[in-house]
Amino acid sequence: MKVCGFTIIRNAVKFDYPVVESITSVLPLCDKFIVSIGNCTDGTLGLIQSIPSDKIQIIHSVWDDDLREGGKVLAVETNKAFDAIPDEYTWAIYIQSDELIHEKYFETIKSAMKKYANHSKVEGLLFKYRHFYGSYDYVGDSRKWYRKEIRVIKNNKQIRSYKDAQGFRKNNQKLRVKPIEAYIYHYGWVKHPKYQQAKQEHFHKMWHDDEWVKKNIKITDEFDYTAIDILKRFEETHPNVMQERVNKINWKFSFDPTQIKLPLKLKILHWIEKKIGWKVGEYKNYKIT
Numbered sequence: 001m002k003v004c005g006f007t008i009i010r011n012a013v014k015f016d017y018p019v020v021e022s023i024t025s026v027l028p029l030c031d032k033f034i035v036s037i038g039n040c041t042d043g044t045l046g047l048i049q050s051i052p053s054d055k056i057q058i059i060h061s062v063w064d065d066d067l068r069e070g071g072k073v074l075a076v077e078t079n080k081a082f083d084a085i086p087d088e089y090t091w092a093i094y095i096q097s098d099e100l101i102h103e104k105y106f107e108t109i110k111s112a113m114k115k116y117a118n119h120s121k122v123e124g125l126l127f128k129y130r131h132f133y134g135s136y137d138y139v140g141d142s143r144k145w146y147r148k149e150i151r152v153i154k155n156n157k158q159i160r161s162y163k164d165a166q167g168f169r170k171n172n173q174k175l176r177v178k179p180i181e182a183y184i185y186h187y188g189w190v191k192h193p194k195y196q197q198a199k200q201e202h203f204h205k206m207w208h209d210d211e212w213v214k215k216n217i218k219i220t221d222e223f224d225y226t227a228i229d230i231l232k233r234f235e236e237t238h239p240n241v242m243q244e245r246v247n248k249i250n251w252k253f254s255f256d257p258t259q260i261k262l263p264l265k266l267k268i269l270h271w272i273e274k275k276i277g278w279k280v281g282e283y284k285n286y287k288i289t
Contacts, residue, residue, distance in 0.1 A: 001117045004089040004155070005030040006081040008074070008165075009097045010038030010063060012047055015202065016195040018187055019044075019097040020051055024241045026095050027053055029109060036081035038063040059084050071164025071206050078161035089155045090117050096165075098188035099151075102239045105182035112180045113152065121289055123159065123170060125152035126179040133189040134253035136238060136246045138231040140189075142262070142270060147279065150177055150286055151184055164207070167285040176289040185239060192251050193222035225253050229261045230270070 005026045012019045027033060033055050035048050039062045048058060061080050067073035078094070085092055091113050095101070101109070109125070116122040126148050131140040150167050153159050153175070162169045169175060191199065197220060204213050238246050260267060273279045 001091070001114060002031045002089045003029060003091045003093060003113065004085045005033040005093040005095060006036070006078075006085060007034075007095050007097055008036045008038065008061075008077045008081050009044060009048070011040050011042050011202075012044045012097060013042035014040075015199045016191050017097045018100070018242065018245055020047060021239070021241045021245060022095055022097050022100050023048075023051060023056070024053075025100040025103075025239050026093055027055055028103070028106060029093055029101070030055060032057065032085075032089065034059060034081050034084045036061050036077060036084070038077065057084075065205075068206060068209060073206055074165035075161035075163060078165040082159075082161065083157060085155055087155065091152055092155050093152050094168075095151065095184075096186075096188075098186060100185045100187065100239045100242055102183065102185060102237075108180055108182045109152070112178065116178060121176055122178050123154050123156070123175040124150040124168065124177040124286070126177040126286055126288070127151045128179075128181075128183045129186055130183050130234070131186045131189065132234065133228060133231055134225040134255060135249060135251075136187075136190060137234055138253075138255055138257075139234050140228075140230070141232045142230040143266065143273070143279065144229070146283070148179070148284075148286075149184070150175060162285060169285070174285060174287045177286045179288060185242070187242075191223075193225065196223035196225075197221065228255070229266075230257075230259070231255045232257050 007023060009017065009019050023033060023035065034057050036059050037045055037048060061077055063073055063077060067076065082092060112125050128148055129146060131145045133140050153168055159168050159170045200223060201217055204217055262270060
């Protein structure tokens with residue numbers, strides 16, 4: 001059984017993506033790792049080349065900035081990276097440039113990949129998620145955050161990145177997956193407010209036209225993290241490769257976890273989820289087998 005990781009990245013320096021930490025967190029699980037670098041205006045190439053590993057293969061791509069509906073360009077680029085994985089690899093681990101895997105889950109992931117390597121009815125592995133917000137001390141706890149997603153898939157090129165590259169499908173059908181007790185740590189909402197604001201102004205252009213962005217994205221110097229509904233304190237550890245970045249945090253964010261800034265209907269749905277674990281109306285782009 002051989003495993004290849006893959007990711008896409010563009011302008012990691014400009015928007016302060018933890019892509020080095022992201023890739024490094026997955027390398028121990030991989031025999032090879034494909035990094036597709038888009039057309040950048042910063043030092044992203046040098047950043048990736050600085051990672052001390054001979055497992056990494058860099059490919060280059062030019063993103064189509066005219067694909068501005070539903071984040072489609074992200075799926076197109078993800079497929080390019082996936083297609084670069086040679087047939088000899090059984091599994092592919094997809095990691096986005098603001099996601100990490102904690103080393104405490106390595107054995108669980110390895111065991112699942114080994115167990116299901118020859119099971120044709122298992123097309124992927126389903127991970128749980130922790131979405132950090134504002135700082136490294138808080139995680140999102142409301143319905144707005146997705147709870148699970150596929151991050152390990154069989155190396156079958158009929159599998160394609162779906163919509164905005166959040167998940168995958170095969171022949172436009174949901175993948176058959178096995179859930180595992182492992183989390184993806186998502187740090188996309190933890191940046192200095194200056195970088196977060198720049199990311200928001202740029203990122204929404206992959207989903208919407210200029211007029212929508214102009215009307216809906218406030219132009220300001222720094223992102224306002226206070227407009228959030230529910231957070232809870234994170235009391236565990238971060239991945240080892242993320243710890244230096246955590247230690248260097250240079251802005252302040254605090255939140256009262258007892259606050260619940262929700263209308264009554266959403267408060268009821270939130271209570272149901274916390275009480276019995278059922279997220280009413282949850283979007284599931286997968287089939288548990």
